[in-house]
Amino acid sequence: QVQLVDSGGGVVQPGRSLRLSCTASEFTFSSYSMHWVRQGPGKGLEWVAGISHDGTNKDYADSVKGRFSISRDNDNNMVYLQMSGLRGEDSAVYYCAREEAELSKSRYLDYWGQGTLVTVS
Amino acid sequence: SYELTQPPSLSVSPGQTARITCSGENLGVKYVSWYQQRPGQSPLLVMHQDKKRPSGIPERFSGSNSGNTATLTIAGTQAMDEADYYCQAWDSNSVVFGGGTQVTVL
Numbered sequence: 001q002v003q004l005v006d007s008g009g010g011v012v013q014p015g016r017s018l019r020l021s022c023t024a025s026e027f028t029f030s031s032y033s034m035h036w037v038r039q040g041p042g043k044g045l046e047w048v049a050g051i052s053h054d055g056t057n058k059d060y061a062d063s064v065k066g067r068f069s070i071s072r073d074n075d076n077n078m079v080y081l082q083m084s085g086l087r088g089e090d091s092a093v094y095y096c097a098r099e100e101a102e103l104s105k106s107r108y109l110d111y112w113g114q115g116t117l118v119t120v121s
Numbered sequence: 122s123y124e125l126t127q128p129p130s131l132s133v134s135p136g137q138t139a140r141i142t143c144s145g146e147n148l149g150v151k152y153v154s155w156y157q158q159r160p161g162q163s164p165l166l167v168m169h170q171d172k173k174r175p176s177g178i179p180e181r182f183s184g185s186n187s188g189n190t191a192t193l194t195i196a197g198t199q200a201m202d203e204a205d206y207y208c209q210a211w212d213s214n215s216v217v218f219g220g221g222t223q224v225t226v227l
Contacts, residue, residue, distance in 0.1 A: 035216060037164075045156070045164065045207050047216035059214045062122070095163060106170035107211055108154040112163040 002027045002111045004096050009116030012086055020081040022096030022113055030054070030074040033099040035109060036081045038092035038118075046092075049081060050099070064090075086120045093117050123212035125219035132225045139195040141222045143208030146189060151210045153191040155184060158221075159204045167206075168193055200226050 008020040022034070036048040049060045049070040058070050069082040079096055094116050097109040126144045133139040143153065153171050156164040167178050171186040181196045195202050203226045208219040 037216070037218075044205075044221040045158075045209075045218040047218060050214060050216065057214070061215070097164075100169075102170070104152075104170065106152040106173075108152075108166060108169040108209070109156075109164075109216070110166050110169075110175065112165075114163055 002098065004098065004111055004113035006094065006096050006113035006116040009094065009118045011119045011121060014087060014120055016086055017082070017084040018086065018118060020083070020094055020096075020116055020118070022079045022081075024077040024079070024098070027098070029077040033101070034070075034072060034079040035097045035099055036070060036079075036094055037097055037109070037112075038090075038094045039115075040089070040092040043092075048094070051079065083118070086118075088120050091118060091120045122215075123210070123217050125208055125210060125217055127206075127208060127219040127222045129220070130223045130225065132227060133195075133198045135200060135226055136197055139198045139202070139224055141193045141195075141206050141208075141224065143191040143193075143219045144189055145191075145210065145217075148189050148191055148210065149187045151186075153184070153186050154209045155193045156207045156209065157202075157204045158207065164207065195224075198224075198226055202226060 003025045005023045035050040051070045067085040072079045096113045098111040100110040101107045155168040157167045158164045168184040172184040183194045207221045
């Protein structure tokens with residue numbers, strides 16, 4: 001069964017840094033693009049960043065561009081989100097998610113981690 | 122940037138049909154996915170490629186997408202369907218979510 005385990009959240013002061021991790025198992029990790037999605041308290045889902053299967057392509061939401069960095073380690077089935085210059089509005093539950101892509105060019109997020117809470121205060 | 126608009130809330134009686142809409146410019150040319158999120162849980166994919174149900178999703182869930190509007194339909198709504206629902210599409214390599222619709226079954 002595909003599993004994604006998010007970790008690394010916590011309470012951090014404004015302006016400081018934090019690194020989130022996502023540990024993947026039970027699928028060929030190096031074949032899939034991965035994403036981070038966050039959800040502020042009482043708010044909807046907001047895409048944060050995505051990385052291609054081999055790590056060569058990375059995309060970011062405008063709200064985090066220049067402050068957050070996504071990376072991956074295909075040898076250890078891990079994806080990371082390095083967050084710097086944290087602000088109060090970055091407080092959220094952060095989920096990693098796997099992207100499935102089909103020959104039809106349909107793409108969707110088929111598995112999600114349990115989320116890790118980041119509080120900037 | 123591309124935007125998706127959903128009604129904030131929807132109420133439906135048990136056994137009735139719930140239709141959740143998602144609007145975006147020329148949305149019909151994009152593939153739309155839908156996610157269900159119950160309180161305290163991670164999002165769950167319930168529809169992809171407009172109208173394909175993942176394994177394990179009940180047949181009462183169906184989807185459509187045409188023109189500027191995609192719709193997730195829940196036929197014979199049950200209490201367990203009470204949740205937030207999010208539509209999602211792609212804008213190049215960026216993921217775009219709708220604001221979410223809170224479905225209440227009462």
